[in-house]
Amino acid sequence: MRRFAERMRGVQHSATIELSDQIKTMRKDGREIISLAAARPDFDTPRVVKEAAVDALRLGAQYTEYTESRGLPELREVVADKLSRENDLQVDPDRELLITVGAREAIFCALQVLVDQGDEVLVFDPSWLSYRWAIRLSGGLPVGVPLRQEADFHPDPEEMLSLASDDVRVLVLNSPNNPTGAVFTPAEMQQIARIARERDWVIITDEIYEDFLYGDHQHVSPAALQGMKDRTVTCNSCSKGWAMTGWRVGYAAGPADIIDRMLAVHQHLVSSPCAFAQKGAVAAFTHAREAVFDMVDSYRRRRQLLLEGLGGYPRVEFVPPEGACFFFLRFPGAQINSEQLSRHFLQQCGLAMTPGAAFGEYGEGYLRLSFAGVDEGMIPEVLDRLKRGTEQLQ
Amino acid sequence: MVSERLKAVTPSVTLAINSRVQELEAEGKDIVKFGVGEPDYPTPEHIKEAARKAIAQDKTRYTPAAGIPQLREAVVEKFSEENNLHYKVSQVMVSVGAKQAIYNSLMALVNPGDEVIVIAPYWVSYPEQVKLAGGVPVVVQTTEDTNFKVTPEALRDAISPRTRALILNTPNNPTGIVYSSEELAALGQVMLEHDIWAICDDIYESLVYDKALHTSLPTACPDMFARSIVINGVSKAYAMTGWRIGYAGGPEEIISAMSSCQGHATSNPTSVSQWAALAALQGPKGEVREMVQDYGQRRDYMAERLQNIAGFEFTKPRGAFYLFPNVSELIGRSINGTKVTDVEVLAKILLEEAHVALVPGSGFGAPENLRFSYSAAMDRIEEGMDRLQQALD
Ligand SMILES: Cc1ncc(COP(=O)(O)O)c(C=O)c1O
Numbered sequence: 001m002r003r004f005a006e007r008m009r010g011v012q013h014s015a016t017i018e019l020s021d022q023i024k025t026m027r028k029d030g031r032e033i034i035s036l037a038a039a040r041p042d043f044d045t046p047r048v049v050k051e052a053a054v055d056a057l058r059l060g061a062q063y064t065e066y067t068e069s070r071g072l073p074e075l076r077e078v079v080a081d082k083l084s085r086e087n088d089l090q091v092d093p094d095r096e097l098l099i100t101v102g103a104r105e106a107i108f109c110a111l112q113v114l115v116d117q118g119d120e121v122l123v124f125d126p127s128w129l130s131y132r133w134a135i136r137l138s139g140g141l142p143v144g145v146p147l148r149q150e151a152d153f154h155p156d157p158e159e160m161l162s163l164a165s166d167d168v169r170v171l172v173l174n175s176p177n178n179p180t181g182a183v184f185t186p187a188e189m190q191q192i193a194r195i196a197r198e199r200d201w202v203i204i205t206d207e208i209y210e211d212f213l214y215g216d217h218q219h220v221s222p223a224a225l226q227g228m229k230d231r232t233v234t235c236n237s238c239s240k241g242w243a244m245t246g247w248r249v250g251y252a253a254g255p256a257d258i259i260d261r262m263l264a265v266h267q268h269l270v271s272s273p274c275a276f277a278q279k280g281a282v283a284a285f286t287h288a289r290e291a292v293f294d295m296v297d298s299y300r301r302r303r304q305l306l307l308e309g310l311g312g313y314p315r316v317e318f319v320p321p322e323g324a325c326f327f328f329l330r331f332p333g334a335q336i337n338s339e340q341l342s343r344h345f346l347q348q349c350g351l352a353m354t355p356g357a358a359f360g361e362y363g364e365g366y367l368r369l370s371f372a373g374v375d376e377g378m379i380p381e382v383l384d385r386l387k388r389g390t391e392q393l394q
Numbered sequence: 395m396v397s398e399r400l401k402a403v404t405p406s407v408t409l410a411i412n413s414r415v416q417e418l419e420a421e422g423k424d425i426v427k428f429g430v431g432e433p434d435y436p437t438p439e440h441i442k443e444a445a446r447k448a449i450a451q452d453k454t455r456y457t458p459a460a461g462i463p464q465l466r467e468a469v470v471e472k473f474s475e476e477n478n479l480h481y482k483v484s485q486v487m488v489s490v491g492a493k494q495a496i497y498n499s500l501m502a503l504v505n506p507g508d509e510v511i512v513i514a515p516y517w518v519s520y521p522e523q524v525k526l527a528g529g530v531p532v533v534v535q536t537t538e539d540t541n542f543k544v545t546p547e548a549l550r551d552a553i554s555p556r557t558r559a560l561i562l563n564t565p566n567n568p569t570g571i572v573y574s575s576e577e578l579a580a581l582g583q584v585m586l587e588h589d590i591w592a593i594c595d596d597i598y599e600s601l602v603y604d605k606a607l608h609t610s611l612p613t614a615c616p617d618m619f620a621r622s623i624v625i626n627g628v629s630k631a632y633a634m635t636g637w638r639i640g641y642a643g644g645p646e647e648i649i650s651a652m653s654s655c656q657g658h659a660t661s662n663p664t665s666v667s668q669w670a671a672l673a674a675l676q677g678p679k680g681e682v683r684e685m686v687q688d689y690g691q692r693r694d695y696m697a698e699r700l701q702n703i704a705g706f707e708f709t710k711p712r713g714a715f716y717l718f719p720n721v722s723e724l725i726g727r728s729i730n731g732t733k734v735t736d737v738e739v740l741a742k743i744l745l746e747e748a749h750v751a752l753v754p755g756s757g758f759g760a761p762e763n764l765r766f767s768y769s770a771a772m773d774r775i776e777e778g779m780d781r782l783q784q785a786l787d
């Protein structure tokens with residue numbers, strides 16, 4: 001047996017990807033599958049963004065060469081503007097901002113610079129599974145803080161405190177939340193911030209779903225709260241808002257000393273994100289903000305149709321999503337685990353949903369239904385199949 | 395607040411120079427750039443066309459973390475045809491530059507405290523990447539005496555029970571040297587004896603002159619195939635540095651571990667760049683050949699000019715796009731009233747006074763050398779050499 005680095009032990013290819021491979025195979029066999037698995041928008045990248053990228057290619061070598069490793073100055077400028085206008089966060093684009101290969105790289109670099117071998121890192125459970133692996137890859141140990149359905153998947157700061165050993169220095173936070181759809185309230189954010197200040201923690205906040213809000217839920221950037229700017233790394237990207245997942249442009253905003261160290265990791269990891277993709281991102285921030293809101297409107301309608309269809313249907317339990325693009329579903333009375341549930345719906349009714357266990361221990365028993373990739377017109381069919389599959393569980 | 399691992403990591407010197415150059419340019423200064431190892435060629439038009447097509451067709455979504463299957467197949471074919479290395483698709487992957495491919499290799503191979511042998515002068519990122527992976531870089535110094543090549547004896551001496559891998563870069567940055575097939579076979583034998591992995595950075599493969607031939611280590615030493623990760627990319631060969639596409643071939647288990655690491659660090663490289671890289675690997679090579687011929691002429695010109703300026707000692711290397719003269723004679727002298735205490739000061743003086751950007755060898759583990767990149771256009775090379783001559787006469 002070949003000897004690999006210990007850190008790679010158990011690092012898995014994401015469950016979402018395995019599922020998508022399975023879908024591909026079934027489709028090849030002629031099965032008609034509706035995928036509710038991917039958190040990837042079904043929209044196309046806005047035209048102005050595409051045009052800006054094409055223009056950049058024409059402009060010559062400047063946008064086909066390595067860019068400044070921090071990212072194009074014009075992109076940092078518009079990101080800083082956006083943070084100031086929308087998140088109440090003032091950052092110096094030359095010192096407190098780093099352009100990254102998606103939010104993923106932002107989170108990865110932040111963990112690399114903040115976590116030492118054996119350090120405990122707090123992460124909500126359930127949550128996006130890459131957090132846990134990125135923590136492992138930094139040598140840290142993820143410690144799960146439960147988000148429970150009884151509390152509408154909102155955090156319990158007291159419980160968080162009770163789970164945190166004295167060594168904890170970092171908390172990873174994601175609101176609006178993948179996979180539960182919860183949006184932490186301003187009061188909850190304040191409480192978490194207070195604890196972070198008292199315990200001297202750094203918060204890594206993943207705000208990739210910040211635009212996806214329903215009802216009167218509000219997004220709060222913890223970095224904007226009093227005394228928090230100096231202990232918060234805010235991570236975000238163009239992926240979800242502008243349907244730019246494949247372009248790989250994101251950013252991290254944080255205190256200059258942390259960003260400076262993240263820059264060192266980033267320089268030895270990737271040098272810089274794709275040059276003309278950064279130019280496309282400039283156009284996204286400058287000219288395509290409305291495109292995001294159009295997309296959110298469409299998500300809102302999908303959510304509403306699903307709510308109406310599932311409301312009053314007793315065999316499926318869920319908390320109406322407050323943000324992001326997910327329903328986190330439970331099937332009371334079902335005697336099988338989330339992986340088996342996922343297989344059941346895929347095989348019996350051609351519906352692909354991600355097993356909740358992929359998001360942590362507390363996700364067991366659930367399926368994540370993503371409405372990012374399903375057209376409004378398909379939703380009656382989704383509901384039909386979902387109910388049919390649920391009946392078969394009894 | 396910062397982790398121990400990171401305290402040990404220094405930012406890239408090359409990139410630091412680049413930043414200072416950009417500052418000076420922003421002030422309106424005209425800088426001759428011999429600093430950064432970047433082709434001054436535009437990306438060939440048919441490659442850009444493939445990118446435009448991918449954008450028009452909305453190929454702008456996440457791809458598999460290891461790359462689109464079409465590109466992985468093209469990489470398999472490239473390795474097979476050009477390097478006589480035969481991989482399956484599951485044994486290759488695509489990354490955000492060769493840089494990330496090397497990072498992934500180290501993350502997949504190295505346990506905390508494992509040693510990785512790095513040959514000095516080295517590319518600045520190697521030791522830092524080893525440290526980021528929790529490993530200990532063990533530097534084997536080479537000098538002009540062995541033409542900056544590591545000998546089998548020197549390699550054997552550097553190996554300890556904790557040695558996990560060797561990073562080998564040919565054609566070499568910063569020295570420009572190219573290892574022969576025989577030299578590689580001899581190094582491979584030592585690695586086989588000690589069960590050490592080879593991480594082969596072949597990024598400058600297509601840039602060789604005077605009929606030099608690039609050979610990949612496992613090509614020269616087939617028994618090393620199962621213990622080698624071969625890394626390459628489109629940055630240098632196709633003037634595509636900003637597109638960020640590199641690739642790696644190796645045993646399936648290691649590629650699979652590398653791909654999960656990448657999945658959590660960045661996921662796939664830019665989708666549009668992947669389609670463009672496919673066009674690069676499969677398309678006509680005419681422009682690339684012309685580019686290499688051009689580089690050859692620039693190399694000859696720069697070498698000749700430099701040989702006529704006192705204080706630059708070197709033999710003309712046969713690969714990459716670098717000259718790496720020894721400048722120890724200049725250290726201790728004064729230029730424009732400033733005393734040259736070391737190569738870093740020398741590089742600084744030449745940047746600030748002569749507006750010529752060079753990289754001090756100290757960052758590469760060679761404190762007596764300066765790196766000249768001849769990837770700049772011919773008229774810029776003339777201008778730069780004029781300025782140097784003036785500043786140093
Ligand atoms: C919560 C969360 N964070 C980050 C990401 C990755 O984003 P990016 O494409 O910007 O790397 C995702 C993607 O699915 C996500 O769900």
Ligand SMILES: Cc1ncc(COP(=O)(O)O)c(C=O)c1O
Nearest residue numbers: 491492493517567597627629640
């Ligand atoms: C020796 C060496 N390896 C790798 C690279 C990185 O290439 P890429 O642009 O593919 O990341 C460079 C770039 O300067 C290099 O000099």
